[in-house]
Amino acid sequence: MRSLPVLPAAAGIFLTVTGFVWFLTEPAAGVPAAALNSASAPVFAQSMQGTRPDGQLTIRHDQLQVDPELLYLFDYYLSAQGEKPLPQILEAIRAELRQRLQPSSQALAQAEQLLNRYLDYKKALLALEKAENSSETKLNTAARLRARLSRLHQLRVSMFSEKDALALFALEEMRDADAVRRMEIFEDTKLSLAEKQQAYARLDANLPARLKEEREAPQRIQNVEQQVAQMRASGASEQDVYQFRAMQFSADAAYRLQELDREEQQWANRIQLYQQALRQALQLPDGPLHLPAVLTPSQQIALQSLRNQFFSPQEQQRLAAYEGRS
Template sequence: MNRNPTIVIALGAAGMLWLAALAGRSAPPAPSAQVVTVAPAAQPFAPSLQGTRPDGAVRVAPDDSVVADAQLIELFDYYLSTVGEKSPAAVRAEIERELDRTLRPPAAAAAKRVLARYIAYRQALAALETDAKLSGPDAAALKRRLAALHGLRAQYFSQREIAAIFGREDAANADALARMEIRDDHTLTAQQKRERLAALDASLPAAVRAAREAPLKIVRVQEEAERLRASGAGDDDVFRLRADAFGADAAGRLAAVDREEAEWKRRIDTYLAARRGLQGEAAVAALRSRMFSVDEQRRLAAYE
């Protein structure tokens, strides 16, 4: 559940569902740092966290300092995503309680200091993103936004921390800017633009290429799974297809997503059939309350 804010790249809901099921971890840290994960609470802090595990981890050095990196930010964002369900003060207090519960006191104190800086950064980022002077669809506007973003980060993090926390995002932003500049360059022919974009593709690190291609691969595999089912194939055939593409663990998680979605659709069909036989909104509301939780009822409008 990576909820790290970004200024350029966003995923649709369907992509997020599949990427969540396929999500992997970052490269293992250097052996000098101990990786500490946060265990799930007995009771979820907010309803949206029900059935999930905390993202990220804390890398603790032998001197009990903590490493400000992407994994630590993932942990913070796991809880910060519940702002709205809970007040900002309550969310921050919950993060600090989990740090105290999980880490030794010096390491917990160090992690709280990073948390304070990150929260301040997010608040400043929200203000930056509403600045009309930074808006615009062209490469020049994107350059202004990225320059402002880099200047803002430097107010809260060291250059080493910026590289560790935002390195992947910055690489994606730089690539997006380079592509936008090529597309906006009216001195280039269509063929020259294709050649330069192809050169950019070839120069990308393998990991970045894989990340760029992942959403398309997901769509292709899902289309093939639907084709298999339409031809009479069963769940085992779909599992093998997905396991070949993503690995057995991811195929198992995607199968679980399928089962949950199928169960939801069965409940919707049952509800809609029962609803047709009712008279009056009060009776419909009573049926709705019997069959669905408050959170689930928010999804019903699309089906009704």
């Protein structure tokens, strides 16, 4: 499951990529180093229960392909700050890199060097954010964001080589620049509503291909999954579903969607068993499950015991909807 990068506010502006888009990403040509990752690896932190480390790392001609996937991997583990001490997090990242990049000592050295630079970049990013928060400006939102984008770009090219900065951050900067242009249109008091809508339409029409793909991806996935539902209703096998998805997206994306289906089915099965046990323990009637508004002490103990039996503490936060609670 793709976890979005955990960065200071200065880095994100106000655009994030939908969590579904990564399913459509074709692995780059070369050796997909993520294939070396162990699916049975223990969970690093409790908050990561049910997730896997991000980042589709690729080795090409004994070199690491530098792209945002590397940052997704770093940020996956760095998001555990507060649960785990930083030295332990860094060791987990380095262990993950060693596991994935073991065919190439050169690629591993590249990744570790970029990790050190990324840590320095994150520290500098925090300092930049503090400086921005303490400064006063009369600029409008779009102008402030454009100035921030410029400072971010300068910081990135100073912390990384220009080539690596472009490879790591170009797509993010394109997204943020597009967001700023839309904010400029929104704040332009000289434009009528119709003129603003026309300006937005022009931006949509001129989006770079990658951003256009990201915008269209959720609808595309929805359309494909509707067809998948129809296939299953007609008796199609899971192999048929896999092949259909692979034709629409890629073999890797089809596999990830298949894994998501499996995880959702496992969750649904656990919920069903939990609800059955809950009805029996609390002597609730058949039909839609609704917990009493007030539980006796013994019922509260029974409820918590069943929660602990079936779910982790993090998963228990999702149970209200399945217990008939608003």
